[in-house]
Amino acid sequence: MRRRIALIMAVTVLLVCVLGAQQSEPGEPEAPTLRVLVEGGQRSSTDGGTAEYRQLAVWRSLAKEFEAEHEGVTVLIETLPTGEEEREIALKQLRTEIMAGTAPDVYLLLVDAARELDLNVLLTGESMDLQMEPLFRDVEQSMHDGQFLDISEYFDNDMELDKEDLNLQVLDGGCVSGARYVLPLRYTVPIVATDSTTALSFGDFQLTTVLGTLAEQTDPRLFSDFPFTYFNCFPALYDYEREKLLFSEDELVDFLRAYRDYKQATQMLELGSLSTVLLSYRQEGSFPIEDGGLCFFLLNSNFLDTVAIAKTQQKELQLHTLQAADGTVADITFWGAVGSSCTQPQLAYEFLRLALSEDVQFGNYADLWAESFPVRTGGAAQSLWADEFAYWTGTELHSGTKLSEVELTKKDLAILDEPVTRVRFAPAWESDVQQEIDSEILTLQSEEELSTFARQLLSEITWLIQE
Amino acid sequence: MKKKLETFFMLLPLLGGCAVFYLVPFGLVVRYSLVRGSGQNEHFAGLSNYRRVMATEAFRQSFGNTLKFLAVGLPLILLLSYAIALLLWRQAGQSRLVRSVFLLPYCMPIAGTTLLLNLLFSETGLANKLLAFLGLPLADWLKAPFAFWVCILLYLWKNTGYSVMLLLSGLVTLSHEQFEAANLDGATALQKFYYLITPQMWSSVFFALTFSLINAFQCFREIFLIGGEHPDESLYMLQHFLNNGFQNLHYDRLSVASILLFLLIFVFLGAFYAFTVQKGRYRE
Numbered sequence: 038m039r040r041r042i043a044l045i046m047a048v049t050v051l052l053v054c055v056l057g058a059q060q061s062e063p064g065e066p067e068a069p070t071l072r073v074l075v076e077g078g079q080r081s082s083t084d085g086g087t088a089e090y091r092q093l094a095v096w097r098s099l100a101k102e103f104e105a106e107h108e109g110v111t112v113l114i115e116t117l118p119t120g121e122e123e124r125e126i127a128l129k130q131l132r133t134e135i136m137a138g139t140a141p142d143v144y145l146l147l148v149d150a151a152r153e154l155d156l157n158v159l160l161t162g163e164s165m166d167l168q169m170e171p172l173f174r175d176v177e178q179s180m181h182d183g184q185f186l187d188i189s190e191y192f193d194n195d196m197e198l199d200k201e202d203l204n205l206q207v208l209d210g211g212c213v214s215g216a217r218y219v220l221p222l223r224y225t226v227p228i229v230a231t232d233s234t235t236a237l238s239f240g241d242f243q244l245t246t247v248l249g250t251l252a253e254q255t256d257p258r259l260f261s262d263f264p265f266t267y268f269n270c271f272p273a274l275y276d277y278e279r280e281k282l283l284f285s286e287d288e289l290v291d292f293l294r295a296y297r298d299y300k301q302a303t304q305m306l307e308l309g310s311l312s313t314v315l316l317s318y319r320q321e322g323s324f325p326i327e328d329g330g331l332c333f334f335l336l337n338s339n340f341l342d343t344v345a346i347a348k349t350q351q352k353e354l355q356l357h358t359l360q361a362a363d364g365t366v367a368d369i370t371f372w373g374a375v376g377s378s379c380t381q382p383q384l385a386y387e388f389l390r391l392a393l394s395e396d397v398q399f400g401n402y403a404d405l406w407a408e409s410f411p412v413r414t415g416g417a418a419q420s421l422w423a424d425e426f427a428y429w430t431g432t433e434l435h436s437g438t439k440l441s442e443v444e445l446t447k448k449d450l451a452i453l454d455e456p457v458t459r460v461r462f463a464p465a466w467e468s469d470v471q472q473e474i475d476s477e478i479l480t481l482q483s484e485e486e487l488s489t490f491a492r493q494l495l496s497e498i499t500w501l502i503q504e
Numbered sequence: 505m506k507k508k509l510e511t512f513f514m515l516l517p518l519l520g521g522c523a524v525f526y527l528v529p530f531g532l533v534v535r536y537s538l539v540r541g542s543g544q545n546e547h548f549a550g551l552s553n554y555r556r557v558m559a560t561e562a563f564r565q566s567f568g569n570t571l572k573f574l575a576v577g578l579p580l581i582l583l584l585s586y587a588i589a590l591l592l593w594r595q596a597g598q599s600r601l602v603r604s605v606f607l608l609p610y611c612m613p614i615a616g617t618t619l620l621l622n623l624l625f626s627e628t629g630l631a632n633k634l635l636a637f638l639g640l641p642l643a644d645w646l647k648a649p650f651a652f653w654v655c656i657l658l659y660l661w662k663n664t665g666y667s668v669m670l671l672l673s674g675l676v677t678l679s680h681e682q683f684e685a686a687n688l689d690g691a692t693a694l695q696k697f698y699y700l701i702t703p704q705m706w707s708s709v710f711f712a713l714t715f716s717l718i719n720a721f722q723c724f725r726e727i728f729l730i731g732g733e734h735p736d737e738s739l740y741m742l743q744h745f746l747n748n749g750f751q752n753l754h755y756d757r758l759s760v761a762s763i764l765l766f767l768l769i770f771v772f773l774g775a776f777y778a779f780t781v782q783k784g785r786y787r788e
Contacts, residue, residue, distance in 0.1 A: 128751075132750060132751065132753060135542055135543075135753060136536070136542065136753075136755045138542060138543045138546075140542075140543065170751075173753065174751065174752050174753075175752065178752070179753060182540070182541065182542075182753065182754070182756075183540060183541025183542060183543075183545030183546070183547075184541075184542060184545070184753060185545075186543075186544060186545065280556070376543065377541065377542045377543030377544055377545040377546075378542065378543030378544065379543070379544075496561075499561065500561060500562050503560045503561060503562045503563075504562050504745065504748040504749060504752055504754070
């Protein structure tokens with residue numbers, strides 16, 4: 038009797054398992070749904086305020102418009118949480134989904150999510166000092182590893198995109214072996230501002246030359262806004278195709294030597310910040326770029342301010358890109374792609390391309406992106422000045438100054454049309470290596486110490502890429 | 505026939521569970537190890553993934569460290585637990601408290617273990633305080649190559665008790681008559697150990713070895729909490745490679761590493777099992 042009961046139970050369990058695992062019969066065709074993954078969510082700051090990506094509102098609004106235009110299509114905006122634990126869980130789940138081939142259809146993500154959120158902080162002006170792990174730690178590697186779909190066909194046949202207004206050199210950074218996997222949406226390049234005499238003495242603005250000059254610079258005030266992540270001034274680090282490190286020990290030692298000398302020189306000086314200098318302009322009417330001075334920027338309010346100041350005072354201001362050995366390198370800050378498991382690539386591309394539209398690149402949404410150039414460079418100068426800059430500082434700092442009267446044009450920001458030699462997506466490990474360099478650099482006195490440290494760094498970098 | 509069918513049906517839920525939760529995922533891992541890309545970009549790569557992974561310095565280091573950890577840890581834990589089990593054997597029936605105490609480290613939560621390690625081996629921990637007291641130079645126990653030995657110590661401390669219990673359960677099944685006969689024949693303690701105890705203990709040793717191996721891999725949780733994603737080179741284990749590979753979306757690499765690890769364990773345990781079976785033939 039017992040045996041029979043056990044047997045019946047075993048069969049029942051099996052039947053339940055089999056029936057449970059069986060998929061429901063296909064009835065009516067399901068309405069297409071696009072899963073779009075963006076940065077989002079809220080995070081409490083230390084003083085009780087909250088921060089969230091202001092871009093989130095853009096994606097929600099675009100999703101509604103897209104649904105209205107495409108009848109029957111549902112766009113699900115999924116967000117990557119900003120809270121540490123929630124994010125870790127979400128990332129694990131997404132990585133499993135990618136592995137299983139059930140990942141989101143569209144990614145619209147930031148290379149450095151923490152930095153952007155820091156700039157988006159609401160209710161508090163305090164820096165939040167966040168660290169947020171990206172879903173794709175190395176976008177370039179993910180392109181090679183086949184995590185995204187090739188959208189060349191849709192992009193090449195997209196006649197409504199006004200490609201002449203887009204920076205195609207930067208956009209091509211999302212291509213591997215002729216296939217377009219990623220659409221870069223915003224980028225940045227390190228800019229050097231100076232006068233013509235100084236510019237002539239430099240020739241091209243190579244990182245090590247510039248660092249050497251900075252170490253001898255007489256005006257210490259202009260040292261402090263040295264904002265570049267120096268990897269974008271290195272030659273290409275790694276050949277993802279052949280899986281080989283391209284950067285030599287000698288090149289790294291040259292950089293480390295110059296950087297050490299620069300740090301030693303600046304350590305001895307009492308530095309003011311460029312923001313203070315700019316503030317003093319407003320109060321005293323002085324110009325931040327003194328004769329022979331150099332000023333460094335990524336695209337930010339200070340940069341636009343300086344260009345505008347030069348224009349109001351009719352001062353000469355030369356803008357150059359700080360160059361790596363192989364030319365100007367653009368760092369992508371924000372990108373989009375269609376996931377490799379997307380079954381409706383055409384629809385996904387149609388949503389993705391909205392991020393290249395004027396509405397998102399500038400115009401209505403322009404003030405949402407901080408410290409980077411739009412890849413839609415046509416018409417960007419006016420937009421950057423009128424919208425982006427005005428959003429950040431215009432009302433507080435421009436009122437009552439000549440800046441409120443000035444208008445920046447394409448000619449003033451000709452740097453936007455500078456040819457770009459190489460495009461890169463900074464991998465997540467870079468900030469750790471940079472921190473390591475910063476903490477060790479002043480302790481490296483002899484050439485032997487420099488060589489040993491360079492070897493150690495190269496070994497670490499190779500390791501991190503190969504993991 | 506009817507009985508066989510009944511047995512089969514009885515076993516079916518268990519076999520089904522094993523298939524769903526072990527065999528299918530294992531099959532998937534084998535598949536991932538042979539392809540590149542994901543979703544619609546997936547394409548067959550064959551053994552090239554294996555060649556790529558084996559040429560990777562990070563993999564070689566992690567594999568080497570894991571082997572080193574096993575090569576040092578397993579013999580040590582077996583010897584130590586065997587010795588303790590033999591010492592406890594005669595009192596096995598009486599000293600239940602002692603047996604419970606042996607199992608305490610095994611039950612300790614990971615957070616507690618990590619806290620204890622930090623208390624002992626951090627820069628301002630007890631070990632360094634002792635060194636300072638003796639006038640010796642201080643050591644960075646958790647970062648320098650010392651970290652490997654700290655983790656071996658942790659592994660031994662945490663898991664020896666469990667292995668002792670496994671071996672002890674084998675020892676208590678040995679027949680008293682055999683030892684009484686040996687005593688009558690005037691056998692020495694060493695002779696009894698060599699000719700009576702050890703030949704009958706191989707199955708228990710195999711069992712203890714299997715669990716010690718599993719526990720060695722579980723030790724990674726503590727190692728991860730101590731050193732994070734990138735600990736000292738001497739502590740960079742295969743699980744770090746797998747974990748970081750997952751986070752970097754290198755599914756092909758982590759699948760290859762898992763398969764290689766599986767093969768290694770399979771061969772090792774298989775060889776030891778064959779050895780145990782051969783040693784147990786005397787029973788027949």
